[in-house]
Amino acid sequence: MPQLALYTFGVLKSPLADPTPLTGEFYALGESVYREIGRHPGYLARAEPAGGDRGLLFGADWGPWGEFAVPAWYGKGRTVETTALAATLSLWTGPRSAFDAVHTGLHRTALSRRHDWFERTGHPSHVAWWVPDDVTPTWREGVRGLEHLRDHGPAPHAFTLHRAFAPDGTPATGTG
Template sequence: MKQKTYNLAQLNITKLKADLDDPIMKEFKDFLAPVNQLAEESPGFVWRFKDETGEAAIDVETPFEDSMIFINMSVWTDYESLRAYTYDTVHSYFLKSRKKWSEKIDGHQVVLWWIEQSHVPTLAEAKSKLDTLEKNGPTPSAFGLQKIFEPE
């Protein structure tokens, strides 16, 4: 019997303070492509959600009612790879500086879940996982950064 192999999917959302063309968003917008490229070149990176042009998913239809919700969804081989990219690269600057560009969101902004290695998550699936985390707290099927579950 073949053993299933898993990857870690993640969705994070941000409520932007202004449209990306607004001058206060310039630094954020200017660094989207380089930070996304850094992710793609990072150890453990598998996939990220993109628009039709291959760029950050800015003008895509999302399952979120608020048009100012900016989404980032990616897949990694394991939590350690995601953690290293998030906190040990220039990406950490954008986390620390997020108040410049984003407003507080009630509830969870990040959800993680394990997927079979060949699976590509959808935005509807990711939104469902975020809703599950919000409703039930961390479980093996949807969890946040504070409590990491192992696959199966």
């Protein structure tokens, strides 16, 4: 049975290494959000660097999730000291479970504060697509999907949780 891949991307107002309280709040809430989402029905897995280094994205070993990649519009730093982005890559049983996880609990709280932490870029913040159950999606696939979504809108291979498609390519109903 196919699984839903979900790539999220946002440009932060300040680098991840910024010692200000606002960045500390983002990290503290983010760690709690990850724990809660990891227990959500329909959640399967998420990309994590092998070393688990906080703030290390570029150059980290992501195993089967592939080399870390970002959209072309990201123009900030790429070192531990200068990286100013938040990105996730995860697997779900379907759009409904992912939508529910994003729009409830601690993640809903984080969404209400997103403008404290993230720049308003005008670009999509997430993209979803279907993968066979024996395939691990890659960061590069997520970037390609997000860029397609920005340039062409939702399609069966690059859609949002609000305008989802079923694995057979037909528009899905009742996802958000």
